Amino acid sequence: MRTSIATVCLSGTLDQKLVAAREAGFDGVEIFEPDLVASPLSPEAIRTRAEDLGLSLDLYQPFRDFEGVGPERLEQNLRRAAAKFTLMNRLGIETMLLCSNVATARSGDEHLAAAQLRKLGDVADRFGVRVAYEALAWGRFVDDYETAARIVRLADHQRIGLCLDSFHILSKGHDPEAIETISADKIFFVQMADAPLLSLDVLSWSRHHRLFPGEGAFDLGTFMGHLARTGYDGPISLEVFNDTFRQADPFATAIHARRSLRWLEHETAASLGSGPSSRAAPMSTAMLPLVESPADVSYVELRTGDSDELRLLLMQLGFRPHGRHRSKQVELWSQGAARIVLGAPDSEHPQPTVAGIGLTVKDPAAALLRAEELFSAVVPREESEGEEPLVGVRAPDGSEVFFGADRGSVPTWVDEFGSTAAEHADLIERVDHVNLAQPWQYFDAAVLFFRAVLDLHTEASVEVAAPVGLVRSQVLRSDDGILRIALNLVPSGSGADAILPQHVAFATSDVLSLARAARERGFSPLDIPANYYDDIDARYQLEPALLDELRELNVMYDRDDAGEFLHFYTHSVGTVFLEVVERRDGYAGYGALNAPIRLASQYRHRANQGDLA
Structure with missing residues (x-):
């Protein structure tokens, strides 16, 4: 062509x-x-x-x-x-x-x-x-x-x-x-x-x-x-x-x-290749290397900035540390199949931020070849002898996507960290979705990058009202829903006042028990106003006991034709916050109606902390 x-x-x-x-x-x-x-x-x-x-x-x-x-x-x-x-x-x-x-x-x-x-x-x-x-x-x-x-x-x-x-x-x-x-x-x-x-x-x-x-x-x-x-x-x-x-x-x-x-x-x-043709098609075309959907999200990498707040939040949510990598300046925390790699701050990430994701794929070489044919920049990575090979590319906003081979329920690279996490009852099961904030100049490029490189499908975009303007959100997902990436466009001109909609969401089958256990470890969830619970009571006519528990634990609620969605948030640390979600009976959304309330609560939290001065 x-x-x-x-x-x-x-x-x-x-x-x-x-x-x-x-x-x-x-x-x-x-x-x-x-x-x-x-x-x-x-x-x-x-x-x-x-x-x-x-x-x-x-x-x-x-x-x-x-x-x-x-x-x-x-x-x-x-x-x-x-x-x-x-x-x-x-x-x-x-x-x-x-x-x-x-x-x-x-x-x-x-x-x-x-x-x-x-x-x-x-x-x-x-x-x-x-x-x-x-x-x-x-x-x-x-x-x-x-x-x-x-x-x-x-x-x-x-x-x-x-x-x-x-x-x-x-x-x-x-x-x-x-x-x-x-x-x-x-x-x-x-x-x-x-x-x-x-x-x-x-x-x-x-x-x-x-x-x-x-x-x-x-x-x-x-x-x-x-x-x-x-x-x-x-x-x-x-x-x-x-x-x-x-x-x-x-x-x-x-x-x-x-x-x-x-x-x-x-x-x-x-x-x-999928329709009848009565005439030749001399135009030169070639398929990209075909890739299967990722088997799972192997890890999400967060830059920690100069704060220990992210470590504290992970501990309160039930994550356990494995220790530092034997040759790299990163550490691993895990719970169930959800793994968080914490990296030190650098010149590109002076504040805590989502720096990249690791995906388990059937053929890392094919995934990398597809990305290279789509003009993606390869991320250089040094590997010491005996370390699991990972190959990665850079997204338009500078975040990284790495591909690793499927070697069972626990990746072999986990052994490269200093210790095995202590046995623990896991309420968090895996990463549900990753939400990446996109500056105005990268949003459309990011949509194309994740759609083309990872062969994801786009869902209908939505706009969410925030105290600093409208946040446009575009979700891309694999056919089986194992990989879900939400891209949020930061409101133009919002500057330092913007609550960057960037976070990692973890899946659980019992969000209320997890919220209660986290509170017992000292966790303070993002505060949700009483008016919100009055509103969902009028909208959904929830059982009084469930409504009281949601209100007590600051857990939010949504419902669609398929099922129910319960979720809660941490406060923001730099540009990052965490979410825990429970999907019941096939619910496939993300609680879009709750997003304006969450954004307003995060804005108030930052104002109370003096971050908007």
Whole structure:
């Protein structure tokens, strides 16, 4: 698959964008006209710079408001087009994007539009370039790709073809299956973008909320399958308008974008292998190495900062220490199959934080290969003789994911710590989920990373009201629910006042007994206001004895059609807190209705401690 990216996707100068695209492994770029106009480099210098970097210049865009106009306007448009074609010759670009008219068209007559495109094709022929006509979702008369395809067929000119854009097609709910009826030689260019499903006018949706493939809700694998069956084998380019990406580091965004196209290539190969095809699909695609769902969460690593509070909380919840690792500056605490590795603070983690997770997988080498093919950075790790080999990669926010082999109920690496934990009645059974806070510039990249690298599935995102703003949460999980990762977007502009929604949740089958045993060890749970218990009593009509016990132990409650959810929280230590959950009768959620109460309680706790001064 030949890959390309529009310069509008990246921040920085045009030269920085070109370098970032090359370093991320793209084959080519689309030149967005405002980037060219703002550049001090001449078109010839830009062409030379791209050649030196090994990048092709695939598309010049956009040319607007051409067809459906009166004779005088048409002549003006043809002169304007000739000037752009001259510029394209200087750049060495062979294809120009023409958007369907949104402002100046007076007629929706398809034959008139085709005749005018034919004249444009004659001008393009003089310069040896092509025009790719794209139906904008908000076009005045042409707003769908099938109409655009009819106009291109009527124009019947070798220099006039189509640009297919997944956003403009899927955002309007058009069925992409008819793409297979288009001749491949008339598809001049393809642009891909994902997006969340929003109730928003399509222009605002397009300009601010597009995403890279794999981050949104569009079925892009099926879209690409239809495209491949036409025989198209040209560039697959990213055109993503997104306020976040335009502010983020262009080199990180380019790698993130390249990861999305590798994931899309995998989805395309899967789609081609799962449906009938009457025509060959010459587009080069390859599946990613297949990986099975993790057998379990082997451990979660927390950085402790300069405080012993996390150790105290673990002890109060019933965890036992194993001691320090024989060659690394970390220590292990465990209860049941839940293991917490505590690491010393470092320059990247001066405060307590969730630093990484370890997963037990069938084939660590295959898991690592998949991650590397998705352009993930490998985490260097020194191993002394006799130590269990673990391989890991770095997530966009800097946290780490390590893969270890499945060697039974207790990993062999546990023996590398100083002692065996004392026998104890385990009320905590395993890690239920890990909740990672994501700064604004990493949230979408993290969704793609965990979805693609670990082959997780996204659940519907939710927004939760907090004292410092709205917290957006996106859950990804394995098919069997063994691995659940919740990504929370820190409210923009919240600064130090934000309660970072970052924590580890442990599963138990008796949360009330565990809460009582923890209290006997001196544990003080996060305080939940009396108004909350009055509210759930009115909502659920709980048995009075259960309600009294929940209130006494500061345990929260939720219910869905499947079952019940009981859970309680610790207070925050730095940016970390802990949660214990009990899922009854198939409850699959996370107590979303309780999150605003939890966030407000954490905010009050920090204020009482003077942390918000």
